[in-house]
Amino acid sequence: MKMGEDVRGAHSERPQKLVLCVLCGLPAAGKSTFARALRHWLQQELGWAVGVVAYDDVMPEAVLEKASASPLPSQWKLFRQELLKFLEHFLLAVINGCQMSAPPSKTEAMWKDFITCLKDQDLISSAAVEAQALYPLTKTAVSRPLLLILDDNFYYQSMRYEVYQLARKYSLGFCQLFLDCALETCLQRNAQRPRPLPAETIHQMGNKIEKPNPEKNAWEHHSLAIQSPACASEARLKLTDLLITALENPIKHVEENLEQKETDRLIGSTNILHQADQTLRRIVSQTMKEAKDEQMFPYNLKLLAEELNKLKAEFLEDLRQGNKKYLCFQQTIDLADVISFFHYEKDNIVRKYFSKQH
Ligand SMILES: Nc1ncnc2c1ncn2[C@@H]1O[C@H](COP(=O)(O)OP(=O)(O)OP(=O)(O)O)[C@@H](O)[C@H]1O
Numbered sequence: 415m416k417m418g419e420d421v422r423g424a425h426s427e428r429p430q431k432l433v434l435c436v437l438c439g440l441p442a443a444g445k446s447t448f449a450r451a452l453r454h455w456l457q458q459e460l461g462w463a464v465g466v467v468a469y470d471d472v473m474p475e476a477v478l479e480k481a482s483a484s485p486l487p488s489q490w491k492l493f494r495q496e497l498l499k500f501l502e503h504f505l506l507a508v509i510n511g512c513q514m515s516a517p518p519s520k521t522e523a524m525w526k527d528f529i530t531c532l533k534d535q536d537l538i539s540s541a542a543v544e545a546q547a548l549y550p551l552t553k554t555a556v557s558r559p560l561l562l563i564l565d566d567n568f569y570y571q572s573m574r575y576e577v578y579q580l581a582r583k584y585s586l587g588f589c590q591l592f593l594d595c596a597l598e599t600c601l602q603r604n605a606q607r608p609r610p611l612p613a614e615t616i617h618q619m620g621n622k623i624e625k626p627n628p629e630k631n632a633w634e635h636h637s638l639a640i641q642s643p644a645c646a647s648e649a650r651l652k653l654t655d656l657l658i659t660a661l662e663n664p665i666k667h668v669e670e671n672l673e674q675k676e677t678d679r680l681i682g683s684t685n686i687l688h689q690a691d692q693t694l695r696r697i698v699s700q701t702m703k704e705a706k707d708e709q710m711f712p713y714n715l716k717l718l719a720e721e722l723n724k725l726k727a728e729f730l731e732d733l734r735q736g737n738k739k740y741l742c743f744q745q746t747i748d749l750a751d752v753i754s755f756f757h758y759e760k761d762n763i764v765r766k767y768f769s770k771q772h
Pocket residue numbers: 439440441442443444445446447448470566567603604607642643644
C-alpha cells in the first residue's frame with residue numbers, strides 16, 4: 415500500500431500513539447513558522463505523522479460569513495469549540511481505525527476548510543467524497559505516531575485547558591509550546607506583514623497573556639518555552655524529550671475521574687455561583703450608569719441592558735452547567751478569570767452601542 419492510500423476499515427494491533435500539542439504565543443511570535451519547521455523535522459528525523467491545524471486558516475472565512483462585523487469573543491469561543499469537535503471526529507477515526515464521519519450539524523465553511531487542512535497534510539484521503547460525509551484516513555494518519563499541532567494564540571489558560579480536556583477524554587498525550595517572543599519583536603514583525611493586526615491588539619494581548627505555568631498547574635506539566643528568534647535547534651533536545659515524554663505518557667482516565675469528582679464538587683458550590691451572580695449584577699448596573707452618564711440614546715440603553723443581562727445569564731448558566739472554561743487553576747473556579755472574561759465581552763457590547771450613536 416502506498417503512502418496516502420485509503421485504509422478503509424483497517425485496524426492496527428497497537429493502539430495509535432497520539433499527542434495534541436498546543437502552540438501559544440503573541441501574534442507574529444512565529445508560531446506558524448515554527449509549526450511548519452517542526453512538522454518537517456519530525457517527519458524527516460523521527461518518521462512521525464504531523465498535522466498542523468492553523469486556526470487562522472480554518473476559522474476566519476466561516477467567522478466572517480456568520481458575523482459580518484467583527485465577531486464577539488463569545489462567537490470566537492463557539493467557533494473554537496466547534497473546531498475542537500471537528501478534531502474529535504478525526505481523533506475518533508484514528509483511534510478506532512475507521513473513516514471519519516462529519517458532525518451532524520456544523521458550520522459548513524469551517525468544516526470544508528478543516529477537511530482541506532487534513533487532505534493537504536495527507537491525513538485523510540484526497541479521494542474522499544464530500545457528499546458521502548465519510549472520509550477515509552490515509553496510511554500516514556494511522557501507521558505512525560501522530561502529533562497534532564494546534565496553532566493559535568491560546569493566550570488564556572482556559573483556552574488551552576479545553577484542548578487538555580479533549581486529550582484526557584481519549585487518553586492522548588498532551589503538551590504545550592510557548593513561543594516566547596519579545597513584544598517589540600512581535601510588533602515589528604507584525605508591521606511588516608501584508609495584513610498587520612492593529613498594534614493595540616498585540617499590546618492588549620501582551621498584557622493578558624497567561625503563559626503556561628507548569629509549577630502551578632499540574633495539567634500544564636508538559637510545557638516548554640521556545641525562545642524566539644533563537645534558532646529552534648538550540649532547544650531541539652529539550653523539545654524532542656518533551657514530545658516523546660508526552661507521546662509515551664498519555665493522560666490517564668483515572669486522573670479524569672478523580673479530577674471530575676473534584677470539579678463537580680466545585681461546580682456545585684452555590685457559594686461561587688452566588689458570588690459570580692452578585693459581581694456580574696454589579697458590573698451590569700455600573701455599566702448602565704456609565705452609559706447613561708455618557709448620554710447614550712434611550713433606545714440604545716434599553717437594548718444594551720437587554721444584551722448585558724443576557725450575557726450575564728449565559729455566564730451564570732455556563733458556570734452552573736460546569737463549563738470547565740473556568741476550572742483551569744488547580745481545579746478551582748477562579749472568579750477573577752470569570753470577571754475578566756465578562757468585562758472583555760461586555761466592553762465589546764458597549765462599544766457596539768456607542769458606535770451606533772455616530
Ligand atoms: N524566528 C524568526 N525570525 C525572524 N522572523 C520570523 C521568525 N519567525 C517568524 N518570523 C516572521 O514573522 C512573521 C510572523 O510569523 P508567523 O506567521 O509564523 O507568526 P504567528 O505567531 O503564527 O502569527 P499569528 O499568530 O498572527 O498567526 C512572518 O513574517 C515570519 O516570516
